[in-house]
Amino acid sequence: MTEKPSAADLAAAIGVWLKESGGRDPYLAKVAVNVLGIIEREARLAPAADAEEGARLAALLGTEGDLDRQRRELCRRIRAGDFDQGAARDVLARHLRATATARIAIDNPKWALTPPS
Amino acid sequence: MKRLAGGASREIWSFDAVQGGGRREALILRRDPPGVALPEGAIPRATEAAAIEAAATTGAKVPRVRWRLGESGFIMDRLDGTAEARLLLRDPAFAPARAAYAKEVGAALAAIHRHDGAGIGLKTMGAAEQLAFYRDRMDDFDRPSAIFEAAFRRLALALPKEVPPRLVHGDFRTGNLLFRPEGLVAVLDWELAHRGDPLEDLGWLCVRSWRFGGAGPAGGVATREELWAAYEAAGGGKVDPRRAMWWEMFSTLRWGIICLIQADRHLSGREPSLELLAVGRRASETEYDLAELLA
Numbered sequence: 001m002t003e004k005p006s007a008a009d010l011a012a013a014i015g016v017w018l019k020e021s022g023g024r025d026p027y028l029a030k031v032a033v034n035v036l037g038i039i040e041r042e043a044r045l046a047p048a049a050d051a052e053e054g055a056r057l058a059a060l061l062g063t064e065g066d067l068d069r070q071r072r073e074l075c076r077r078i079r080a081g082d083f084d085q086g087a088a089r090d091v092l093a094r095h096l097r098a099t100a101t102a103r104i105a106i107d108n109p110k111w112a113l114t115p116p117s
Numbered sequence: 118m119k120r121l122a123g124g125a126s127r128e129i130w131s132f133d134a135v136q137g138g139g140r141r142e143a144l145i146l147r148r149d150p151p152g153v154a155l156p157e158g159a160i161p162r163a164t165e166a167a168a169i170e171a172a173a174t175t176g177a178k179v180p181r182v183r184w185r186l187g188e189s190g191f192i193m194d195r196l197d198g199t200a201e202a203r204l205l206l207r208d209p210a211f212a213p214a215r216a217a218y219a220k221e222v223g224a225a226l227a228a229i230h231r232h233d234g235a236g237i238g239l240k241t242m243g244a245a246e247q248l249a250f251y252r253d254r255m256d257d258f259d260r261p262s263a264i265f266e267a268a269f270r271r272l273a274l275a276l277p278k279e280v281p282p283r284l285v286h287g288d289f290r291t292g293n294l295l296f297r298p299e300g301l302v303a304v305l306d307w308e309l310a311h312r313g314d315p316l317e318d319l320g321w322l323c324v325r326s327w328r329f330g331g332a333g334p335a336g337g338v339a340t341r342e343e344l345w346a347a348y349e350a351a352g353g354g355k356v357d358p359r360r361a362m363w364w365e366m367f368s369t370l371r372w373g374i375i376c377l378i379q380a381d382r383h384l385s386g387r388e389p390s391l392e393l394l395a396v397g398r399r400a401s402e403t404e405y406d407l408a409e410l411l412a
Contacts, residue, residue: 100408
């Protein structure tokens with residue numbers, strides 16, 4: 001996973017906060033509940049989401065590799081202008097929509113329900 | 118005296134001054150503790166006070182600056198009202214404020230942009246400069262994002278022509294606008310003021326993250342077209358929709374990268390905070406919005 005902050009970072013920060021403050025601040029308790037929700041959804045949803053993203057990336061790039069490397073390769077090619085125009089641009093746009101939708105289902109599912117622009 | 122939010126490095130205090138005869142004055146002190154480095158992009162308090170006074174001279178609704186305290190602080194009037202999105206967007210009492218939103222907010226922006234921002238120590242930061250600035254920030258983090266890359270690419274290819282710089286608020290959004298039920302009271306929080314393209318302020322206002330679930334792109338209340346029309350009617354320049362949408366896409370990307378910057382304050386060990394770290398995952402909200410804007 002290239003997700004940053006990672007689930008491990010998030011869990012560690014909740015641990016430190018609970019240990020140091022006893023978890024009493026009601027605002028931070030709400031933040032912690034939200035963050036635990038992210039960790040929970042990531043554990044449930046990320047394996048399938050990553051597999052689907054990996055399959056899309058293999059088709060898009062024409063190369064195989066682990067997810068992190070494939071993601072970096074796509075970034076490199078976008079930056080180089082490989083997806084600026086035509087069909088490549090449309091295929092990329094569909095991949096980005098699918099990736100963003102899978103990601104928001106983990107990080108904040110309510111976001112996708114807010115009125116579109 | 119009561120400390121309000123303002124982050125670790127910058128202080129905002131709310132207090133009442135009691136005059137002879139018992140007359141009370143509601144005031145705000147904005148100051149920086151000595152020796153603390155300013156957050157990136159932020160201006161010294163004296164410059165902030167100068168920007169507020171500049172905006173007042175061209176008719177913007179702003180708090181009156183009362184006393185300047187050297188470079189690092191000033192005192193201004195504390196005005197009555199709320200900056201809370203929930204009240205503005207959903208409280209029945211605020212229906213008149215919602216009805217007047219586009220007109221008043223458009224007029225406030227037009228008034229700010231009537232000032233060219235020159236001569237008060239503000240930096241000029243146009244589209245190209247800002248895009249380069251956030252490009253560098255993105256490259257500071259090891260967090261590959263195809264969506265951010267695609268947005269950078271699209272924005273770089275469609276870079277708008279530089280325009281003569283105007284005074285730009287720099288953080289014009291719900292949360293920094295003070296309302297009473299009957300309407301807009303004042304534009305607050307000028308610490309990111311600079312000179313630049315006035316449409317930057319309109320684009321930033323329309324980022325989905327400041328809509329708080331409301332339907333209208335402009336602050337969750339009005340449509341873009343209503344905002345643009347009100348801005349033009351109040352004497353703001355003609356709004357080119359393509360340039361405005363460039364700034365909206367840039368602004369969405371900018372907020373996404375700010376989310377990563379916040380998380381990095383924790384991850385680097387500089388400022389351990391669960392809250393800052395959690396903001397890092399809000400970057401995917403802007404990725405979701407950018408994927409939509411890029412389609």
